[in-house]
Amino acid sequence: MTAVASETTPFRALFEERQNRGERPDPPWLPVHRREAMERFEELGFPSTRMEEWRYTSTASLARAPFVPPVPRNSHAVTVDLDLGGVPTSGRIVIANGRHAPALSAGAPPIPGVRVSSLAETLRRFPDRLAPYLSQVAPVPGSAFPALNTALFEDGVCVIADPGAAPASPIHVVILADPDGARMATHPRVLVLAGRDSEVALVEEYRGPDGADYWTNAVTEIVLQDGARVDRYKLQREGRQATHFGALCVEQGRDTRFADHSFSVGGALSRQDIEVRLSAPGAECQLDGLFMVRGSQHADTHSRIDHVAPHCSSRELYKGVLDGSSRGVFHGRIVVRPGSQKTDAEQSNRNLLLSREALVHSTPQLEILADDVKCKHGSTTGQIDAAALFYLRSRGLDQAAARSMLTWGFAGELVARGRRDLRGCLEVVLREGLPGAAPERAA
Amino acid sequence: MLEIRDLKTAVEGKEILHGLTLSVAAGEVHAVMGPNGSGKSTLAHVLAGRPGYEVTGGSVTYKGRDLLELQPEERAREGVFLAFQYPVEVPGVSNLYFLRSALNALRKHRGLEELDAMDFLELAREKAKLVRIDEELVKRSVNEGFSGGEKKRNEIFQMAVLDPTLAVLDETDSGLDIDALRIVANGVNQLRSPERAMIVVTHYQRLLDCIVPDFVHVLAEGRIVLSGGAELARELEARGYTWIEKSPEGAEVSAS
Numbered sequence: 001m002t003a004v005a006s007e008t009t010p011f012r013a014l015f016e017e018r019q020n021r022g023e024r025p026d027p028p029w030l031p032v033h034r035r036e037a038m039e040r041f042e043e044l045g046f047p048s049t050r051m052e053e054w055r056y057t058s059t060a061s062l063a064r065a066p067f068v069p070p071v072p073r074n075s076h077a078v079t080v081d082l083d084l085g086g087v088p089t090s091g092r093i094v095i096a097n098g099r100h101a102p103a104l105s106a107g108a109p110p111i112p113g114v115r116v117s118s119l120a121e122t123l124r125r126f127p128d129r130l131a132p133y134l135s136q137v138a139p140v141p142g143s144a145f146p147a148l149n150t151a152l153f154e155d156g157v158c159v160i161a162d163p164g165a166a167p168a169s170p171i172h173v174v175i176l177a178d179p180d181g182a183r184m185a186t187h188p189r190v191l192v193l194a195g196r197d198s199e200v201a202l203v204e205e206y207r208g209p210d211g212a213d214y215w216t217n218a219v220t221e222i223v224l225q226d227g228a229r230v231d232r233y234k235l236q237r238e239g240r241q242a243t244h245f246g247a248l249c250v251e252q253g254r255d256t257r258f259a260d261h262s263f264s265v266g267g268a269l270s271r272q273d274i275e276v277r278l279s280a281p282g283a284e285c286q287l288d289g290l291f292m293v294r295g296s297q298h299a300d301t302h303s304r305i306d307h308v309a310p311h312c313s314s315r316e317l318y319k320g321v322l323d324g325s326s327r328g329v330f331h332g333r334i335v336v337r338p339g340s341q342k343t344d345a346e347q348s349n350r351n352l353l354l355s356r357e358a359l360v361h362s363t364p365q366l367e368i369l370a371d372d373v374k375c376k377h378g379s380t381t382g383q384i385d386a387a388a389l390f391y392l393r394s395r396g397l398d399q400a401a402a403r404s405m406l407t408w409g410f411a412g413e414l415v416a417r418g419r420r421d422l423r424g425c426l427e428v429v430l431r432e433g434l435p436g437a438a439p440e441r442a443a
Numbered sequence: 444m445l446e447i448r449d450l451k452t453a454v455e456g457k458e459i460l461h462g463l464t465l466s467v468a469a470g471e472v473h474a475v476m477g478p479n480g481s482g483k484s485t486l487a488h489v490l491a492g493r494p495g496y497e498v499t500g501g502s503v504t505y506k507g508r509d510l511l512e513l514q515p516e517e518r519a520r521e522g523v524f525l526a527f528q529y530p531v532e533v534p535g536v537s538n539l540y541f542l543r544s545a546l547n548a549l550r551k552h553r554g555l556e557e558l559d560a561m562d563f564l565e566l567a568r569e570k571a572k573l574v575r576i577d578e579e580l581v582k583r584s585v586n587e588g589f590s591g592g593e594k595k596r597n598e599i600f601q602m603a604v605l606d607p608t609l610a611v612l613d614e615t616d617s618g619l620d621i622d623a624l625r626i627v628a629n630g631v632n633q634l635r636s637p638e639r640a641m642i643v644v645t646h647y648q649r650l651l652d653c654i655v656p657d658f659v660h661v662l663a664e665g666r667i668v669l670s671g672g673a674e675l676a677r678e679l680e681a682r683g684y685t686w687i688e689k690s691p692e693g694a695e696v697s698a699s
Contacts, residue, residue: 387531390515392545393492394492395545396545396605397544406536409584410534413534
């Protein structure tokens with residue numbers, strides 16, 4: 001236990017320093033949560049691969065050297081384009097190195113009924129609105145890192161949609177890392193409160209430079225009140241040496257619809273933990289995801305869909321494309337609680353291995369404690385289809401182009417399931433993840 | 444244009460073609476007929492260069508070059524086209540995008556300028572009309588969810604766009620009803636030209652009512668056992684394949 005304790009010690013020191021400085025805009029209820037979370041983090045410690053949830057994903061690289069707190073950036077010369085490929089949005093809000101960066105954000109005409117602002121500012125101005133939700137949705141049992149985020153987050157994004165509000169275009173959230181040579185750890189936080197019958201689309205984009213060893217430990221909490229609809233697009237485009245942990249926790253009320261579209265191409269090590277609670281009848285969720293890794297990248301997705309209430313449905317489609325000696329992990333758990341009759345759940349994980357050295361671990365799990373339910377799950381892992389490859393080559397495409405086109409076809413399904421106005425932008429992300437020459441436009 | 448001499452081909456260690464000889468000149472349409480298992484499809488695939496089809500003897504010369512040395516894509520760029528018996532579905536890749544990439548690979552090889560999306564669309568429209576394929580079908584993912592007839596029509600459409608000098612049609616009639624067959628055959632006839640040679644592989648005479656060949660060859664047990672004109676196809680239809688085994692050539696096949 002000493003080893004584990006020593007890994008968490010620097011984080012405790014940082015925590016105490018910040019609490020004592022009292023510079024945070026925390027409303028009185030928040031430090032209590034933070035302290036509890038810090039204790040939970042210490043109790044759980046850095047996971048070992050002996051833990052079932054972390055069996056295939058080692059966090060040893062994080063303990064290699066200490067992390068430093070980030071230096072705030074606001075108007076720093078950012079070399080990445082942040083305009084989402086020109087897609088019209090309902091404004092862009094940028095969190096750089098864990099803090100709101102107004103100079104990098106781009107205002108849009110105010111959206112009636114929707115408030116998009118920095119989390120720190122919202123905590124200062126409307127603490128009571130956030131009290132029932134912030135860090136209440138998130139506790140992911142057994143996972144230390146969301147707890148660490150709760151203990152240490154400084155800022156993030158808060159989206160509050162009033163009842164019935166429905167902006168036509170997506171809200172663009174950018175979580176930017178600019179470590180400038182420092183081994184930095186940030187704990188950005190996103191909170192979305194979708195009021196009754198509101199409809200919100202959100203693009204949550206993670207960016208950072210290649211070649212930098214930094215750690216993003218993000219948490220997103222989304223609450224859907226009755227009748228609300230939220231579409232979230234996660235674009236994980238961290239730098240190639242980065243570590244990305246992202247937890248998503250969703251609480252769904254009656255007749256709500258939540259869709260997540262997750263595209264992961266960046267990071268040396270990435271892990272997402274998804275927890276969706278279908279808490280009232282009529283709630284539907286769709287979890288779509290694609291990860292594309294190569295070289296020695298490691299991408300892990302753990303999802304848990306909790307059918308708490310009857311008459312809910314869930315659909316999950318995760319695809320992985322693995323090249324080089326990369327590793328992928330998909331662990332999808334569907335829980336149907338006692339009494340959650342008429343649950344309709346489907347889960348599918350499909351992986352494409354482009355090299356002999358690549359490896360994927362796929363574990364779909366059903367835990368069904370009700371008797372009148374419809375649940376299906378399946379997992380396939382394969383290589384490029386030889387017949388299809390020959391078909392394309394027989395038309396004049398060389399081996400590399402044909403493989404690339406088939407890979408694109410495999411991955412492109414997830415793009416086609418997204419909003420029309422975002423598809424061009426999703427294709428850009430795909431192209432980043434696709435080894436070799438990528439088609440300019442496949443569908 | 445194409446000289447096949449004493450070609451022997453094995454698939455998974457089993458020899459299927461036992462010494463096939465066939466000569467095809469530009470402008471000619473040759474029908475290759477024969478019972479199931481005679482090696483018709485093996486011939487079609489070995490000409491296109493399918494991996495796993497091992498040439499164990501003989502030679503294939505195409506436009507004066509050793510065809511067997513070329514990769515499948517190099518053959519395509521040199522003007523060889525195979526219309527598949529079972530066209531492959533490629534989900535997520537649009538037909539138009541796929542075909543434009545293929546055509547541009549061919550054009551690049553020939554030192555021609557690549558076509559942009561607009562110019563290609565115009566060409567595709569014109570060819571779609573020629574082979575009477577629905578434009579909507581052309582825009583969808585390659586063969587995905589197509590009916591059997593639609594897939595075959597798509598093959599002929601691809602052939603029209605890629606404009607090959609040697610087209611090999613592998614059982615293009617299989618699984619088609621008579622109307623679909625006429626449409627496909629009509630497309631093929633539109634593409635007959637003095638510069639282009641075609642090898643039409645089929646089990647049935649009925650395709651040859653619509654695509655009248657210059658020569659008909661009967662393949663049995665991996666060899667051509669009988670050659671003739673278009674009338675041979677009608678004789679086969681009337682008498683079946685069994686009488687060949689009783690003919691002198693057939694006797695030789697049985698003996699081997």
